[in-house]
Amino acid sequence: MVEENKELINSKLTLEEEIEYKSEMKLQLISFVMMIILTIIAFVAVASDFISPLFKALFVLVMAGIQFVFQLYVFMHLGQKNHEFPTIAIWTGFVVALLCIVSLAALIW
Amino acid sequence: MSAEQTSTLPQYPEKATLEGRNKFLGLWFFLGGETALFATLFGTYLGLRNSTAGGPTAQELFSLPLVFIMTVIxxxxxxxxVLAVMAMRRKDMKGIIRWFIVTVILGLSFLGLEIYEFYEYTHAGLRWSESAFASAFYTLLGTHGAHVAFGCGWITALIVRNFRRPLDTYNAPKFYLASLYWHFIDVVWVFIFSLVYLLGVI
Structure with missing residues (x-):
């Protein structure tokens, strides 16, 4: 118990901060491993010969979408409190981006 | 004592001042705008990706192992x-600097691989003006690469400037924003490897 206290003082964090830090760290590491796995799955799916091209394309898009959400909400902390305006900003940008991509793809032939 | 000084830092030093909060909001709005910038380039590329004008096609050029290594880097x-920002939670300035140095090294090795890739493609006959596909490809990838290069310069400047300074509410927002920008670069890359490379070879 005494040793534990010493450790806490050395790290300059209160007990609550320490607990929050540990759970946050765990979340970050888990989501990193998840993203690596998603990337490998996407690459393997594209390299395999047994899947139809249309399904491959849809699958890759879904994997990218999941990674996008992980990056924003975990790595960039968008899920934490006081992130209302950043949420509006980035999703507005995303909607504009989708419209832009669809209209450009439709305009060019 | 410096240890006592740092222990008075709030838990979220990057948002403790009005200036820090304003910078935080400003950078997020900027990233929203950057999304639109990259959307125009993605839309152009997706529209023109089959307009190869007799030059090399995406399927002939792209090598997935190299792209996979770049993605992992x-x-x-x-x-x-992220680990640098976690070190900020511990008020550990040495940790912040150390992890950002690793980030810059990885960013530079990514850039090195991208330059090598462009060099190979150029020798395979894909010059910027070769076809609409080539122009759209190099513009999209080049804009992303320029963002990586800018991010490396930005973080290096922060490291040099704050190398011997303690963490405080003045420099914490700077480090936090650099990390947000860096994640955004990775977000854009997720879409590049999915939409350009993986869809390109299907």
Missing amino acids: LLVSSLTS
Whole structure:
């Protein structure tokens, strides 16, 4: 118990901060491993010969979408409190981006 | 004592001042705008990706192993900048500097691989003016690469400037924003490897 206290003082964090830090760290590491796995799955799916091209394309898009959400909400902390305006900003940008991509793809032939 | 000084830092030093909060909001709005910038380039590329004008096609050029290595490098650099922000939670300035140095090294090795890739493609006959596909491809990838280069310069400047300074509410927002920007670069890369490379070879 005494040793534990010493450790806490050395790290300059209160007990609550320490607990929050540990759970946050765990979340970050888990989501990193998840993203690596998603990337490998996407690459393997594209390299395999047994899947139809249309399904491959849809699958890759879904994997990218999941990674996008992980990056924003975990790595960039968008899920934490006081992130209302950043949420509006980035999703507005995303909607504009989708419209832009669809209209450009439709305009060019 | 410096240890006592740092212990008075709030838990979220990057948002403790009005200036820090304003910068935080400003950078997020900027990233929203950057999304639109990259959307125009993605839309152009997707529209023109089959307009090869008799030159090399995406399927002939792209090598997935190289792209996979680049993807992993950028993803790991995203993790190291997260670890720098986690070091900020511990008020550990040495940790912040150390993880950002690793981030910059990974960013530079990513850039090196990208330059090597462009060099190979140029020798395979894909010059910028070769076809509409080539122009759209180099503009999209080049804009992303320029963002990586800018991010490396930005973080290096922060490291040099704050190398011997303690963490405070003045420099904490700077480090936090650099890490946000770096993640955004990785977000864009996720879409590049999915939409350009993986869809390109299907």
